[in-house]
Amino acid sequence: MFESLSDRLGGVFDRLTRQGALTEDDVTAAMREVRQALLDADVSLPVVRSFVRAVTAKATGAAVTKSITPGQQVVKIVHDELIRTLQGDDAPETLQIDTPPAPILMVGLQGSGKTTTTAKLAKRLTEREKKRVLMASLDTNRPAAMEQLAILGQQVGVDTLPIVPGENAVQIAKRARQQASFGGYDVYMLDTAGRLHVDDVLMDEVQAVRDVVNPRETLLVVDGLTGQDAVNVATEFDAKVGVSGVVLTRMDGDGRGGAALSMRQITGKPIRFVGLGEKMDALESFDAERVAGRILGMGDIVALVEKA
Amino acid sequence: RLLGRETAPAEPRRELDDAMLEELEDMLIAADMGTETALRVTANIAEGRMGRRIGATELKQALADEITRIMAPVAQPLPLYPRKPQVVLVVGVNGSGKTTTIGKLASQLRAAGKTVVIAACDTFRAAAVEQLQVWGDRAGVPVLVAPQGSDPASLAYDAMVRAESDGADLLLIDTAGRLQNRADLMEELAKIVRVIRKKDETAPHNTLLVLDATTGQNALSQVEAFRRMADVSGLVMTKLDGTARGGVLVALADRYGLPIHAIGVGEQIDDLDAFEPDEFARALVGL
Ligand SMILES: Nc1nc2c(ncn2[C@@H]2O[C@H](COP(=O)(O)OP(=O)(O)OP(=O)(O)O)[C@@H](O)[C@H]2O)c(=O)[nH]1
Ligand SMILES: Nc1nc2c(ncn2[C@@H]2O[C@H](COP(=O)(O)OP(=O)(O)OP(=O)(O)O)[C@@H](O)[C@H]2O)c(=O)[nH]1
Ligand SMILES: [Mg+2]
Ligand SMILES: [Mg+2]
Numbered sequence: 001m002f003e004s005l006s007d008r009l010g011g012v013f014d015r016l017t018r019q020g021a022l023t024e025d026d027v028t029a030a031m032r033e034v035r036q037a038l039l040d041a042d043v044s045l046p047v048v049r050s051f052v053r054a055v056t057a058k059a060t061g062a063a064v065t066k067s068i069t070p071g072q073q074v075v076k077i078v079h080d081e082l083i084r085t086l087q088g089d090d091a092p093e094t095l096q097i098d099t100p101p102a103p104i105l106m107v108g109l110q111g112s113g114k115t116t117t118t119a120k121l122a123k124r125l126t127e128r129e130k131k132r133v134l135m136a137s138l139d140t141n142r143p144a145a146m147e148q149l150a151i152l153g154q155q156v157g158v159d160t161l162p163i164v165p166g167e168n169a170v171q172i173a174k175r176a177r178q179q180a181s182f183g184g185y186d187v188y189m190l191d192t193a194g195r196l197h198v199d200d201v202l203m204d205e206v207q208a209v210r211d212v213v214n215p216r217e218t219l220l221v222v223d224g225l226t227g228q229d230a231v232n233v234a235t236e237f238d239a240k241v242g243v244s245g246v247v248l249t250r251m252d253g254d255g256r257g258g259a260a261l262s263m264r265q266i267t268g269k270p271i272r273f274v275g276l277g278e279k280m281d282a283l284e285s286f287d288a289e290r291v292a293g294r295i296l297g298m299g300d301i302v303a304l305v306e307k308a
Numbered sequence: 309r310l311l312g313r314e315t316a317p318a319e320p321r322r323e324l325d326d327a328m329l330e331e332l333e334d335m336l337i338a339a340d341m342g343t344e345t346a347l348r349v350t351a352n353i354a355e356g357r358m359g360r361r362i363g364a365t366e367l368k369q370a371l372a373d374e375i376t377r378i379m380a381p382v383a384q385p386l387p388l389y390p391r392k393p394q395v396v397l398v399v400g401v402n403g404s405g406k407t408t409t410i411g412k413l414a415s416q417l418r419a420a421g422k423t424v425v426i427a428a429c430d431t432f433r434a435a436a437v438e439q440l441q442v443w444g445d446r447a448g449v450p451v452l453v454a455p456q457g458s459d460p461a462s463l464a465y466d467a468m469v470r471a472e473s474d475g476a477d478l479l480l481i482d483t484a485g486r487l488q489n490r491a492d493l494m495e496e497l498a499k500i501v502r503v504i505r506k507k508d509e510t511a512p513h514n515t516l517l518v519l520d521a522t523t524g525q526n527a528l529s530q531v532e533a534f535r536r537m538a539d540v541s542g543l544v545m546t547k548l549d550g551t552a553r554g555g556v557l558v559a560l561a562d563r564y565g566l567p568i569h570a571i572g573v574g575e576q577i578d579d580l581d582a583f584e585p586d587e588f589a590r591a592l593v594g595l
Contacts, residue, residue, distance in 0.1 A: 041525075109550070111405065143439045143442030147434075147435040198550060223403070225522075227340040227522065228552075228555075253487040254489040259524075278402065278432070
């Protein structure tokens with residue numbers, strides 16, 4: 001539905017196939033296209049602005065070698081910068097869960113994929129890292145939310161905290177902590193109800209939970225199809241709850257995944273995992289290169305430029 | 309305060325120029341309208357106004373009027389037909405709010421004196437049936453279920469039979485969430501439609517696509533694909549109680565002209581409102 005960045009830039013630079021360095025005018029023209037490509041990929045506007053500023057500085061005066069066109073040169077600079085921003089410095093899949101029992105708090109908007117991701121991650125930690133994991137649902141809001149987690153727990157063979165009707169989120173969190181230490185678990189995962197970042201009552205509730213358990217990791221679960229609202233979600237959840245990492249779900253869709261860049265840039269926290277389906281093993285560690293290519297709407301062209 | 313009367317300070321007026329238009333455009337883009345539609349909408353209101361001095365509120369109002377003009381034709385409540393049972397199929401990607409919307413809708417229809425039956429055709433997701441049963445209880449409407457993993461199309465068929473013999477006015481069918489690029493799951497949906505038509509070739513009488521307001525430009529591809537595979541007749545947008553503005557609806561109205569039947573504005577049973585173009589437009593431009 002949307003043009004890829006290289007198609008766009010092809011048009012801009014067809015007229016100027018000269019060699020040498022990229023002039024300021026070249027770059028300005030190119031950046032209009034870069035901006036548009038990022039917005040079409042649902043990168044949040046303020047993030048687009050700062051990204052374009054950064055890339056403009058890098059591209060102006062950059063040498064264009066004989067073997068590639070100025071357009072390809074710009075694509076490469078943009079692509080590299082995207083990867084650099086998305087990647088960050090740390091290994092994405094390493095969670096800080098060494099001292100048992102380590103609490104992991106899962107937060108996010110309604111329907112973003114928290115419960116599913118909780119079970120997927122529990123399965124992964126159990127199987128790959130041989131952790132003993134306990135899952136607990138603090139979702140007293142959504143109908144059958146606790147049953148959902150209990151069923152998933154059975155499916156993946158991970159224990160869930162017994163359901164006690166009538167308890168509030170903080171009470172459940174305390175019981176989970178207790179059960180986790182008595183039961184000798186390495187990790188306990190707290191799945192929370194979906195909430196809007198502007199819902200003060202529910203944001204207070206999750207703060208209270210955080211203050212009780214002191215999570216080692218607080219993962220913000222975000223729909224990979226999220227549009228411009230990503231900037232608000234990232235800002236507010238990070239400010240009010242403090243996130244340590246991000247999980248992007250529904251990356252098996254055909255969305256361009258611009259929310260990845262918004263999340264990374266605004267929270268400054270690593271994107272740890274991506275959800276790639278509804279099945280319990282459809283969770284992978286984040287691959288900056290793949291997502292960068294996707295945001296720009298291209299795969300092969302980048303490989304071609306890299307050879308140049 | 310000498311005269312004891314408060315007058316709002318006159319809004320500064322600026323000459324409408326490209327920079328100002330770009331600011332407006334950005335505002336629309338930030339509301340998920342998409343670059344193309346944002347450009348077109350601002351160009352429309354610029355016509356005849358360029359170079360004139362204009363205040364920010366006046367400009368926003370013009371923009372809101374333009375958006376209202378585009379959206380007014382698609383603001384239509386769910387059409388009700390004499391046909392019994394009227395079959396309403398609810399589809400959409402994962403987590404968009406299908407099940408919740410069915411609960412809210414059932415409650416409204418009941419309040420309007422209709423008899424309603426719900427079919428829980430999401431036989432895939434964990435506790436999807438239990439979730440819908442709670443909504444059925446809240447709305448006071450029976451929910452037909454089948455074991456997890458069973459064929460949703462055959463449950464849909466059974467539900468048609470049951471709704472007919474019960475003399476129900478409406479049958480609401482919940483389906484599992486599916487991403488539109490999953491050919492196998494889209495085919496499963498097409499099969500549900502085929503099987504329903506074996507019982508009543510005019511059914512489903514409404515196919516509602518539920519869109520999440522948080523979704524960005526991917527909503528366009530969702531509408532495109534679900535329209536192709538399931539013959540979508542109308543839209544519901546959920547989660548408009550957050551900070552997402554749902555601007556993509558403008559692009560959708562422009563491109564497909566599908567009716568928007570309702571909007572979701574919360575998680576409670578009464579949080580389903582009619583789509584009001586003017587209110588929507590004003591929220592979009594921050595008025
Ligand atoms: N295709 C796809 N679907 C997913 C993915 N992750 C979750 N889902 C689906 O998205 C829907 C919502 O997932 P949940 O885990 O219930 O979301 P949640 O955030 O717990 O929802 P609430 O508790 O209501 O806020 C379900 O249908 C899941 O199967 C993913 O990575 N890909
Ligand atoms: N704030 C808000 N939340 C909503 C709205 N509509 C639904 N939700 C919430 O969104 C989450 C997902 O809703 P569901 O009705 O389960 O969505 P679904 O499309 O049936 O999900 P799947 O069956 O898993 O694909 C739940 O937590 C709902 O309470 C709305 O209008 N506003
Ligand atoms: Mg949940
Ligand atoms: Mg559902």
